[in-house]
Amino acid sequence: MSRAGAVAAERAAGGSRVPAWVRPAAVTAGVLVLALGPLAIVDNLYIQTVAILTFLLVVSSSGWNIISGFAGYVSLGQSAFIGVGAYTVGILSKHLEVSPFLLAPLGGVAAAVLAAILGLVAMRARGHAFVIITIAFLFLMQTLALNLRSITGGSAGITLPLPTWSRDLGELPFYYAMLALAVLSVALAAWVRRSKLGAGLLAIREDEGKAAAIGIRTPAYKLIGFVVSAVLIGIAGGIDGYFLTFIDPRGMFDILISVQIVLAALLGGRGTVWGPVLGAFLLQPLSEVVNNYFGTQLGARLLVFGGLLALVVVIMPSGIIPTVRNAVRRWRERGSTVPFIEQPVRLATVPAAPAANGQAEAPAEPGARAAPDEPAEPVGTAPPGESAARAPASAVRVSEADREPEPERVPILEIRGLSKRFGGLTALDGCTFSVREGTITGLIGPNGSGKTTVFNLVSGTIPGAGGEVRFSSRRIDQLRSWERPALGIGRTFQITRLFKQLTVLENVVAPLRHFSLRHLASGGTSGAEAARARELLDLVGLGSFGDRTAGTLSFGQQKLVELAQVLMLEPRLILLDEPAGGVNPSLIQHLADLIRQLNREGISFLVVEHNMPLVLELCDPVVVLAAGRTIAQGPPEAIQRDPEVLGAYLGGDGSATERLPRGPAELQEDAPAGPRGPGNPKGDAPVGRER
């Protein structure tokens, strides 16, 4: 009976080419079997008990999955919520003459409150620190239950009232209550997975820093996720307490239960909706088998579960369902890789944001470079008709209130006296420069000059030290990193930081300009945002890549996806960190054209690049950093001839006694003969010889 449900679940989750009606049908069938089945076995209390425990495991494991599977914060303390729920019901039923069934929801409330408190403090820890805190939390709960005798009865425990229904019903009321909770918890997990909350949690798991950089308010998400993961477990704990009739600290806060919860989810598939279900249906019967076979020898049970967990972690850490899914997908996709270069590259106009956002469709006018009526320039083999059919619109949703009165005069970004040290190393030393709105400004400088540090400080990826960063005259250096995208700053990374295990579309849909609770509940990859995401993918030329896993793309393709992500935020300024680095030369031109087009539509750029031809062709003005400060700013031609810039790159040891040629002007004085031209270092002076 329980096997059928598991098999149906696995089949339902396995294939993606299965007709749409199969999955809901299988699920409904499974639920019906489970709902009607017991009527046939109303006398068999043993099977009912096993089923009840299985459903409890489903609830706990599904809940665990939300915080530990989706968000990646592995908790070994989840069974504490079962205990909390049970004790809440137990304590209340000593004072109230109400059926414990009605008290169970209060168990959920207690669990939620506790999860909120724990979440507020524990979420600042990551990785193994978080696991240890949850273990300590569980033990602490157990000790409190043991020691606060007046409330909890200490080790003597609490006895709940006996069931009030007739013997003929057996354990059926518990059965149906737990089944309802199990169905509810799976539905909850599925709903979370599809919602923006789930998308955010997944992003946090993949790369928390990047999630923050695209506007996801990570502390809020983690807290909500943790509370959501605990609520149903608390309710189930209350019912469990009633079911067991006797609760005590050792039984209710047993760490072995936590291990089973983790094992069920890991075995079935951490991070999937049906994984915990599959795992629970495999594990609970296994537990019974072990109990029956080994009797009361506790050691055997521990050995089996410990060994099984170790095995799963080492051999199959992602679990059954993802492993099967990946094998199927690899088998299906064998020999069918479509290189990006063969795809026709179409540059369409940057699409407008959905009107549902509530902002007017006013095209932006960012100064001299604006040309809102200019038709899109298709590059490549695109039929011109297609792109022209799209009405040119702005990527920038600049309402009247946001716009600067004279965009040419006020810089969109100002860096003033920025300083930053890493240990003994000074990365920035009073760096000052600005970016005028509407420009593509280049930022260059030799190794170690501080360029990436500037980016990190502007986007908030690292905390600042001295100096100011102003965006449209507003100081932003004190803001958290997820608060900055809302202002209109987007940033790409030198080594792309995509959420590798999510699809390309999920990656592009993830960025959030504004945070609202209501918004969290809406669908992740459907709706207006998804449509815009698809359009942006088309824009960068990756329209047909939406369903590919982001980790399988080439480096250059990943950079384009990152750019699409940034565009989702409707930025006014984009920081590009080495956009051409490691990219196929054929793609670099495409990138440059894209940047230019976006710039025409009103987006300002600050570009760090080492590829000098690209910088000189694309950027104006160019800012040069060396040793943590600005040494030159100006149009590219001037920079190319500036002796100080030349000196910074080519080097000199700065020693006053060395007679080194410093720059073209000097050189031309010294050079007896030979070809003239910028940067001619010819001369008889001893070059670099140390004495």
Next chain:
Amino acid sequence: MKLAQTVLLGLLTGGVYALLASGLTLVFGVMRIINVAQGALLILAALFTFEIWRRTGLDPLLAIVVTTPLMFGVGWLLYRGLLARVRAAPEAMTVLLTFALAIAIEGFMGLIWRNVFRSVTPSYFASSFHVGGLFLPKGLAAGCLTAVVVLGLLYLVLTRTWTGRAIRASAENLQGAQLVGVRVVDVAALTFAIGVATTGAGGSILSILQPVFPASHYVWISKLLGIIVLGGMGSLPGAVIGALLLGVAENVTSAYVSPRWSLVVFYVVIMVVLLVRPQGIAGSRLREDVAA
């Protein structure tokens, strides 16, 4: 007088705790692995000592000569067989693995020695020295002395031998170590084995101080985690300081509040320190900063 006695007992206990925690912090410092199974291995070593004492009558403190190499071998095998395979996995998964090991070892111990309290009771076990009005339990004093000696040996190994230098170098700068020819996997296995070897000595000492049974490893790992978190994970001097401080705190709580609350001290320390000052007293940073 009661306070002085309590503090003295706390310090002696702390001395033993320092040895018990040293292996845990060493492994973390070099490999960034928190070996949650350290408690279970400790009990295992204590039970080995019990077996040896029961069959041969060998004094448990002398049995260290046998249990230490034995546990070294166990640690080596565990690393090579299991932990080496998850080197690339996220931190939380490694903790899960060591936790699974802890439970499996507990199960194993339960099957062989059953869930009965075992303790080793050599002749000096129950008596005490009387020094200036204070009682020094002989078992505890001998245990503390042994612990100090073993810690001293560990210190010498780390600072005077090539292996020790390689371990310390790898902890600080993996690439630098590689460039002088240190083979990282070998150093990792060696470090882990040494870390587990300390439970050999520690377990033998433990066997005369308290009765043990398989499930008591939870208590011990909680204490050890509290100690290394307070002292600073990865720092050996930190472990000593943390051990002494918590040994005293535990004893004081036990004597003045109630023995049942003494364990809570460790839980609270873990949570508070990890949240307020994650590097503890003397350690290197444990967690990455969440974005700005």
Next chain:
Amino acid sequence: MGGGVLQLQGVVAGYGGGDVLQGVDLRVDLGSITCIVGPNGAGKSTVLRAVSGLLPPRKGTITLDGRAIGGLDPAGVLEHGVVQVPQHGGLFPSLSVRENVLMGAWVLRRDRSLVRRRYQRVVETLPVLGEWADRRAGNLSGGQRRLVEFARSLMVEPTVVLLDEPSLGLDPASLRQVYDLVKLLNEQGVTILLVEQNVRVGLGAATWAVVMESGRVRLAGPPREVLDNPEIADLYLGGTISRTGRV
């Protein structure tokens, strides 16, 4: 020690994000001081990492005197007498200077008297090490650390020393000391392959110059000729080398 060659042929290597080296052909004559220069992102440091074993090449071969060393791990490369002094962070801050230098002889540790003799020799070459011997390496300045790292590499009496941007972050005096040591070693027969972003200093000390750009070798020749090439400055600031190969 003339005659032999350290050779890279068609080496392709990268970090998974993209290949930094796109087919490097490089010839280093044993006994020379060869300096690699080039703009950022050219792959200069990556070449050193490929040779020293920190980054195995995906394609291509690396041979020393005919023996293949490409793809060996750093310990294996060390056995062939090739040592790398990394760009930064090669020292162990909490170990003393003496211990740091001794660690350089890790692969020789079984022969205690040999290690002792080598240490004596290194201290003779660089007497200041004697003064610093018991100081904690973490307390040294950047220039001092670079010297200690250099000294450490001498413990194995290497055939080839790979120097990664020795001038980075150094004051002029330390810079002078480092390059004096380079010349001294070379006179004793050690081959030096160095990467420098300070073109004038690097090429000033070198006997052979190599210019890299975008993951390939663009130009190689005697340093004076390379320096005289007007396209060098252009290369750093937007031009490209019009001719590849020898000047």
